[in-house]
Amino acid sequence: MRLGLIFSEVFQGFRRNVSMVISVILVTFVSLTFVGAAILTQSQVGKLHDYWEDRAQVEIFMCTSTAIGDNCTDGNATPEQIEDVRAQLGGGTLGPLIANVQEITQADAYQSIIDQRGEEYASVFAPDSINASFRVNLKDQSQVTVIEEAFHSTKGVQEVKNQMKYLEPLFQALQVATYLAVGIAALMLIAAILLIATTIRLSAVARRKEIGIMRLVGASNRFIQTPFVLEGVLAAFIGSVLASAALWAAVQFGVLGYLTDRVTFIQSWIGLNDVWVVIPIIVGLGVVLSALSAGFAIRRWLRT
Structure with missing residues (x-):
């Protein structure tokens, strides 16, 4: 019963803040896509370096x-x-x-x-x-x-x-691309964390009467906080799933379906096995960061 009540509160929060929730999903999606792309790019650089090092x-x-x-x-x-x-x-x-x-x-x-x-x-x-x-x-x-x-x-x-001296500029350029992706991903993650915190505060303000009633009947702070934390986690989880799907599609259709047939001088490409390694990382990162951000935001709000 308590679990049903918690999830009922979560979906009510989603309905009341649809635009903010969509914003959280999109920002999380973009930021985690950059994180995954940076990891996959680094993996590709490593494969290229190992391939050419063996043949140089x-x-x-x-x-x-x-x-x-x-x-x-x-x-x-x-x-x-x-x-x-x-x-x-x-x-x-x-x-x-x-x-x-x-x-x-x-x-x-x-x-x-x-x-x-x-x-x-x-x-x-x-x-x-x-x-x-x-x-x-x-x-x-x-x-x-x-x-x-x-x-x-x-x-x-x-x-x-x-011959490796002639390839080093290529590897350096790819490393720079990786660092740029990491930098953009970090900025987007910060934006996602701040947006999640803002969404949770707005949701708490919209339900301040309900929160007051819950306090009067003796609900614990943890019980009050849980629906808000789950809101942030669920929004971030949806964004991370979308990011995972985008990375899978990019590798399946962009790398395996297009580049491998056209860029024939490269024989070692990242594949779906690399994507399945990255997906748990970005999903876990999205869920953990959103939980921490939402938990901090609602605890701070409840103290005021």
Whole structure:
């Protein structure tokens, strides 16, 4: 009976403050959508970083006839210099750090350029002006500095390039996007908390006569507060469910249904499993924050 009375009070409060309740739902929906989007974006950044880190290569470019540098004073790298690099990569010092090595000869590199750009470029590039190279995949990408230092002063080596350096700006840009989403989500959550508190106070003012009667018949403060807290929690719960549905739809139709077929150079995407991890977080966050906000607001009002 008491439970039925409490929920009756909750739905009466909803009817009396329909516009404010809708506002709470919408603000909660938007703020928690940003929270979920920030978590999913961070997860995607992590997947991309792990994917490319496993595939990024350290490329050792050998000298060409046109190369300039301290290691390239004799023009093209000699067979002995190439063999020296090959031996170091397979030796006892560097070998344990390396997953695999792909050797590209000048002839292979020249033919690759012609295949990509067309036969009309055959007269533009000379075979001895194209770098022979070694493409190295490391077992641990953090060891890239060991490779760079090992061949920094090696005769016949023009340059050592770490492909991950070219991807870092992309990861940094994605991190900035994540921080922006978190900042917007924080502001929206503050707005939702304040709006919930305001809604509860207005609901309490509208029912001040009922509250007075309940006090006269001996109702405890907890019994009086419970319907108001449940109002805030229920509104926030509806908003969090809408946010969960929006995130599910974004991943299902936006990521899995659209991006995966069109952005083919990315093979590792977030999926619905990631969404199911995020949903309890945003629902729990919405319910807890709304309960705290509503409880604080009604307790403060009852003291006045």
